[in-house]
Amino acid sequence: MDPDRLTALPTDSQLMFASSGAVPWREEDATHSMRSLAYFIGTFVVALMLGIGSAWYMIERGSPLTTTKVGPWNGWVTEGNPQADPYTKAHVARSGRLPLTSTVARYFTASTDSAGRSLVSSCEYSIEGGPLNARWWSLAVYDTYGGLIDNPSARYSFNSEEMLRHADGSYRVNLSRQARPENWLPSGAADQRLVLMLRVYSPRETDAAGIGLVPAERLPKIERKSCE
């Protein structure tokens, strides 16, 4: 680039160190622009991956900005709300769902057990939860696409009205492939990952913004019992 640089190079050790990869010849201009182009394209590709990847992650999985995480349960705080942040809006649009605004209902999903292992249909789980202060709630199981799981007893969920409960209002749901006593939620014959959704309609406790509150300790614990 600069003819003075050739003479300066041997004496300026700092510059020499930093530009050790440089080619100090007359063809440098061409090489340099080629390299710049390569750098630029590389930078652009990396930026594209970073930008799209981070956007995808924050829309699909959520972040502390948009979701509350309690054990395995994940809930979008302003889901369905017209004043929701852009991540929540994008999440709702992408999901294809029509959630009620969080002042009317809260939705919590879990794709892992309480120990953080993925929920799979080949394992048996015990889901234990406390009573929820809401007008109606329901616990349902889906495949990873949000589809209900085929089973001979046509049982896809348990809601607050039909759940068998203990004397203190708590309950246990057995999520498994084979029939179980108490509340049996079948996980289907196909080998696949599972997603649980707890929907809570009209929670009676709300925060100052009117967003329904579901105490963390009332959300069910998901314990893996055994695997095939």
Added chain:
Amino acid sequence: MRVRLPGLYIVLGLVLAGLIHIVAVLMLPSLAPRNAHARLAALGPANTMIELPAASPGRQVMPMMAPDVRYAVCRFDLANGPVRLRAAVPDELWLIALYTPEGENFYSVVGADMKRPQIDLIITAANQTVEEAGVDAPEWSDDVIVVNAPVNAGIALIRAPLVGPSRASFAERALRATSCGPYVRPSPVVPSPPSETTETPEAPL
């Protein structure tokens, strides 16, 4: 000069990544091809109440639908005037919710909060009114809820959560009795707006 180049590329890369991130997040709601509105638009015409089939494996209009809730949907289009939604709400669990096409729930009412079991809801666009000239409040206005929608088209969704499996047919029957259609001004003084708009909701004004 060369010394700063890797640093420059890193800064440039991060700024670009940030811009791409923001554009992607903001563009996504309008680009999502399989959003709820697109799924529901495939079911039938606008301004008609459509009862959704009970969610079962492989037969779901939207993902993650509640298997123990029965749904009825009306895709409203306000281009030809306000739309009226009427329902006899049989229990306090019923939820009526209005959405923008992007899935923002801008209005909702719970059965328990309704004063009377009959709900009469008129959805208007920002520039529309159902009030009569020269009258503070028309006689019928006590029974009618007028919702000014932020959009000219959207979705009205009625949810009937089941209190038990035996209640499914009851809820389905109640949903079938709901109605959704163009609102016709009741006053005989004002000539009514063009009728028979149910079949051609996309007709230009």
